[in-house]
Amino acid sequence: MDVVLHGYRFSVYTRVAQLVLIEKDVGFQTREVDPFDIEQANTLSKLTPFGRVPILDHDGGRVYETLAIAQYVNDAFDGRDLAPSDPMAKARMFQVISIVNSYAYLPLVRRVFSHRVFRPLMGETGDESTVAEGLSASAKVLAALNDICNEALVLASDRLTLADLFLIPMIDYFVLAPEGALALAEYPNLSRWRVAVSQRSSVQQTRPDLASLGLEE
Template structure:
């Protein structure tokens, strides 16, 4: 049994959960709320000194950092492969993973989704200046990803990869904002992929409550 430590609301935890679901691996989600008063418990910091989620424990092996977890899940277990076999395909997958972590997450999730959707829901005002300043970078991210979408049902063509598992949680949240709806119209291949991917069982199984 695999223990995956984290919170269902986290896009990174959901990414790891999607990979586990696609591989057909049994796991349990061990709740860790990084936003709880006082932060994550000391027992979790023993697994990940940075206090970020997710972290994974498989028997006596522990691991943190999402991309490392994704690759471990794919390579350590039987099930459909989630990484391309050829070097070019793996490099393209890694490129998408890097774009998502380096450029998409902060801009799409925190600067737009959290400001436009989460803060007003909690009774706090949105940072309109911050949202406006994030539109340009968001448009750049979406255009770059749209340019990399290949023909087929998945980001890299006919086979689902870790890139799909990593991109879907971020873009699904982004789409909940008015800005996300508008900007995704300018990335038609990416938008079509997102609509199709949201019908997969792994997406439904990992929806936050």
């Protein structure tokens, strides 16, 4: 049965879903829907009540919310298991995902990356105080993730899990801001983790084409 991923090409959460599908070796089609475009609100409202991407269709069923999509893909398809069986490692994986969703996405992506990188690429002006606020909030997040890398139950080079796949898109965007790159450099374990995961083909294949921004009609 066909797998269809509705998402937006610059969305970090869409990239998480793409990473999971690719790492599970699941073929899929993509349908582009921009959640920030008011003209596409109608299309999106038929897919999800919350106006967010991604959304996955498979086998006559629909799933929204990235963690649910990731879990579904991991359970529904053969291939490498992206969740550890050890209870503490599994808890740590969900801990990382929860940190990403609750404490990382807003400061790293919506504040630092959006205002320092994305908006200027779109010909808009980013807000300096929002960048500063995001950077300040990022310190605690990076420190916690650095400790988790050090412990090596997850975010470890010998075992890929959903924790890696949720974190990659957020960190990749964050370090495109010069302040973000400098901030990450303060955390050696997390920096090493990023260098290691960046070698993966899935990570390279899903890197958003920011150069195309501002070139659209």
